[in-house]
Amino acid sequence: MPEELSFDTAPRCNASSIRMLLENAGVMPAELAADISQIEEPLRNTLEQIPFQAPPKVRPNGVVLAGTxxxxxxxxxxxxxxxxxxxxxAYGIPNQFDPANSPAIWRSVLDLVTEWRSMALHPADQERLFRRLAQADFLFLDDLGGEIKERGGREYDRGIAFIDRLIRARYDHYRSTSCTTNCTAEALIMRYGAPFFSRLQHMSMWIEFPRGSRDRRLRGKP
Known part of the structure; x- marks a missing residue:
């Protein structure tokens, strides 16, 4: 049997260790201070119920946050x-943990597709990037649907196919996947297709911010 990870000499889970994990995941500095306690109800309660085990064989195990x-x-x-x-x-970070291989990945979809397209002449690099994204315990995609603005053309089709393949792989292996999007459900279906949206809706809870909503960070402020 493989040796189990040891927590005996690991640092306990605290703000600095979680910040390190978030930084390695790619979370932007402006978002590092985000705190679930500052989210309004009922959204806060919904987010707190999302499973964290990797991979939890339950669905939904992520969210899609949609709105303007x-x-x-x-x-x-x-x-x-x-x-x-x-x-x-909760019991600390394993002492064998490699910070270069964060269990979470946070990427802007535009930046992600741009990076993948830049490797067009190096398919082995593209595949390594895809495997890392597909296998991460947690994947956070910012601005789904914002990767390529112009419809039609080979580059548009390849970008759509890349995102579709990634979501399909994570769906098949119960990997926790969360996204933000400015698109409506109808717009995502038009962009990626009905099968894509069906998988996404099954694996990640759809939460739509009503048009005109104020910033949820401003809890308790007028």
């Missing part, structure tokens, strides 16, 4: 990322 710009979707997803990592490492 400026309503707090990215902040809420960062708060969820911190909450899931705090739960996962």
């Amino acid at each position: 710009t400026g309503v707090g979707k990215t902040y809420a997803m960062a708060a969820l990322a911190k909450h899931q990592l705090l739960k996962k490492y």
Whole structure:
């Protein structure tokens, strides 16, 4: 049997260790201070119920936060990322943990597709990137649907196919996947297709911010 990870000499899970995990995941500095306690109800309670085990063979095990710009979707997803990592490492970070291989990955979909396209002449590098994204315990995708603005053309089709393949792989292996998007459900179906949206809706709870919502970070403020 493989040797189990030891927590005997590991640092206990605290704010600095979780910050390290979030930084390695790729969370932007502006979102590192996100805290689930600052999220309004009922969204806070919903986020707290999302499973954190990796991979939990239950669904949904992530969220899709949909709404217009400026309503707090990215902040809420960062708060969820911190909450899931705090739960996962409640007894400390294993002393064999390699910070270069974070269990979580946070990426802007635009940046992710741009990086993948830049490797077009190096398919082995593309496949390594895909495997890392597909196998991460937690994947957080910011601005789903914002990767390529122009419809049609080979690059558009390849970008769509890449995201579709990634979501399908994570769906098949019960990997926790959360996204933000400015798109409506109908727009995502038009962009990626009905099978894609069906998988996404099954694996990640759809939470839509009503048009005109104020930023959820401003709890208790007028």
